[in-house]
Amino acid sequence: MDGGMIQIPRKTSRSDAPAAPRKEWSGGVVLEMAGAESCCWLRWHYPRTGEPVLLAEGNSLPKKSTRIIALPTRSLFAWPLWIASEGEETELVRLELSGRHLLKRGMEETLTLIPVLEEENRRLVLALATEEPFPGEVMPKAWRDAGRFVIVPHLFESVTGSDLILWMEWETLQMAFYRAGKVVWFCGLREQALGDMVLRSALKLLSDRVLDHLPSSVTITRMPRASADLCAAEIKRVLPSVRTRLEPHSVTVNDLHPPSPRLPERILDIPPSEARSERIRRKKTNRLLSIATAGAVIYLLLLAWGIGDLLILKSSLNYLRKETSLLEAPSMQARKLSERWNALRPAIDPSTYPLDLLAAVATPTESGKVRLTAFTLEQGRLQISGEATDVTQAYAFIEQLKKNPLLQEYDWTAGQPQLAGKNSVRFEMDGALPASPRSAP
Numbered sequence: 001m002d003g004g005m006i007q008i009p010r011k012t013s014r015s016d017a018p019a020a021p022r023k024e025w026s027g028g029v030v031l032e033m034a035g036a037e038s039c040c041w042l043r044w045h046y047p048r049t050g051e052p053v054l055l056a057e058g059n060s061l062p063k064k065s066t067r068i069i070a071l072p073t074r075s076l077f078a079w080p081l082w083i084a085s086e087g088e089e090t091e092l093v094r095l096e097l098s099g100r101h102l103l104k105r106g107m108e109e110t111l112t113l114i115p116v117l118e119e120e121n122r123r124l125v126l127a128l129a130t131e132e133p134f135p136g137e138v139m140p141k142a143w144r145d146a147g148r149f150v151i152v153p154h155l156f157e158s159v160t161g162s163d164l165i166l167w168m169e170w171e172t173l174q175m176a177f178y179r180a181g182k183v184v185w186f187c188g189l190r191e192q193a194l195g196d197m198v199l200r201s202a203l204k205l206l207s208d209r210v211l212d213h214l215p216s217s218v219t220i221t222r223m224p225r226a227s228a229d230l231c232a233a234e235i236k237r238v239l240p241s242v243r244t245r246l247e248p249h250s251v252t253v254n255d256l257h258p259p260s261p262r263l264p265e266r267i268l269d270i271p272p273s274e275a276r277s278e279r280i281r282r283k284k285t286n287r288l289l290s291i292a293t294a295g296a297v298i299y300l301l302l303l304a305w306g307i308g309d310l311l312i313l314k315s316s317l318n319y320l321r322k323e324t325s326l327l328e329a330p331s332m333q334a335r336k337l338s339e340r341w342n343a344l345r346p347a348i349d350p351s352t353y354p355l356d357l358l359a360a361v362a363t364p365t366e367s368g369k370v371r372l373t374a375f376t377l378e379q380g381r382l383q384i385s386g387e388a389t390d391v392t393q394a395y396a397f398i399e400q401l402k403k404n405p406l407l408q409e410y411d412w413t414a415g416q417p418q419l420a421g422k423n424s425v426r427f428e429m430d431g432a433l434p435a436s437p438r439s440a441p
Contacts, residue, residue: 023364030061032140033070033261035056036168043141044260052260061164068148071270073174073186074136075256076151077107077129079224080210082122089113093127106132112270116182126184149271153261155183162245163215164198166231171229177205177215191227195234200404202239202267212388214220221247303304357382360407364400373426380433382410387426391417394427401429409433 028047029315037043043055061067079102083092093113097103103111107129116124128151137144153168155176166189175198176186185205189197199214205211218235220228225246232244271279320413354377361384365372370393374385384401388394394417401407408429420426 008139027063027064028066029068030055030065031068031070031153031261032146034072034169036171036224038171039138046260054260066148067144067146068150068267069131069140069143069148070152071272072135073152073155073169074172074188075131075135075138075272076186076270077102077131078129078186080124080205080208081114081127082124082209085118085121085123086132089125093125100367103129104132106273109273109276110270112268114183114268116184117180124179124184126182127252128268128270129271130270132273136272136274137252137411138200144275148267148269149275151269152268155186162217162219163211163213164202164218164221164235166235168227171224175201177202179211188320191230194231195238195426198235199238215242215267217243217245219245219247228266333341342347356406360404361401363404364397370397382407382431384429384431385426386428387424388417389423389425391425394425398429400425 013048028045029043031046033044034040034130041133043057043061045053045055045065047053047062055061079097081096083096084090092111094103094108094111097111110130112128114126114128116126118124151332152167161181163178165178167174173189173191173194174186175189177184185201187201202211202214206214216234218239220231223231228246232246235242236243323421357377358375361375362372364370365386370386370388372384372386374383376383386394386397396415398412402412410433412429412431414427414429417425417427
């Protein structure tokens with residue numbers, strides 16, 4: 001998934017006990033966040049419809065659900081900054097933090113900004129980044145594959161309207177300051193110097209004009225009642241006029257299953273560098289799989305086209321075979337007739353075969369200068385009459401006939417060519433086999 005925003009349901013109801021995912025819980029959003037106990041992770045399932053459910057530890061995630069991990073507060077770097085209202089805000093923040101030597105190597109890749117407010121010529125933003133090296137050993141199983149990495153839900157906006165929120169995370173106190181309902185800074189606390197550190201932090205933020213007044217209301221949530229009372233007393237000591245609110249679900253030590261956190265509708269994605277590298281790797285793998293899939297689809301299409309073409313050719317071949325089988329009987333009959341004729345033909349004298357003789361006589365006329373006018377074959381005598389364009393062509397035609405192998409058996413006599421008109425002479429030839437009577441020329 002990319003680093004954009006995601007819409008999620010807003011639910012605040014209470015779950016009595018952790019439960020295993022049921023079939024109807026498929027889809028939706030699964031939020032994993034650090035619990036009050038050390039290295040404890042709470043998993044909340046927000047289905048598409050219905051109330052959020054606290055999942056039992058060790059159970060698999062609902063199918064087709066989007067996994068969101070709320071990064072532990074101790075793994076985040078936060079710094080409020082005033083920047084110019086003009087210019088690219090991320091670049092301005094990067095230059096400011098680099099000048100103060102606050103960014104470690106690798107933190108620039110995860111740098112994210114939360115806008116707080118904008119005045120006439122400047123803007124107040126909270127710069128966020130994951131600490132490097134990132135403490136991946138405290139993260140849940142397969143955390144790099146999560147779809148989103150977010151800050152603790154109540155850090156995104158103050159849902160209670162308080163200026164200061166304290167909560168317990170992995171047996172460590174955390175505090176966050178707010179201005180106009182938006183977080184401006186957060187960090188961890190030591191219980192021994194709780195009140196003094198809160199006051200010093202508030203005064204520092206006030207001097208930098210990050211806060212416009214000292215906190216007037218504080219919410220203490222997600223911790224045992226004894227710790228909550230201690231925190232309230234310390235805050236009251238340094239800020240006497242502050243209004244303190246204890247969340248109802250944190251009044252007993254045995255409160256193991258707090259209500260589901262109220263999530264904002266839009267959540268920033270802050271993936272650590274290892275998760276970002278894993279996303280890039282998966283993206284490349286998916287691209288290669290897409291290319292391989294496209295190649296396989298094209299190959300299958302070509303294969304299907306080839307199979308279809310072969311089927312068409314096979315069908316055509318079967319049709320031709322069928323048509324050929326229908327011609328088999330007539331062809332056999334014609335073949336027998338041809339074989340019979342070829343067997344009889346040697347018994348016939350080729351020199352007296354009319355068609356062969358006519359073909360032999362007609363061959364010299366192909367130039368178009370000689371034209372046959374009569375061809376007579378009778379009782380071994382062959383008489384030929386024709387016209388030529390001149391006397392030379394007539395004599396040349398006569399000589400060619402005499403040299404033809406089929407006509408050499410004949411004894412030829414030819415008269416003198418006679419003029420038959422302008423550019424035309426007539427000639428006659430008489431050929432007789434030796435045993436045939438010869439007529440006078």
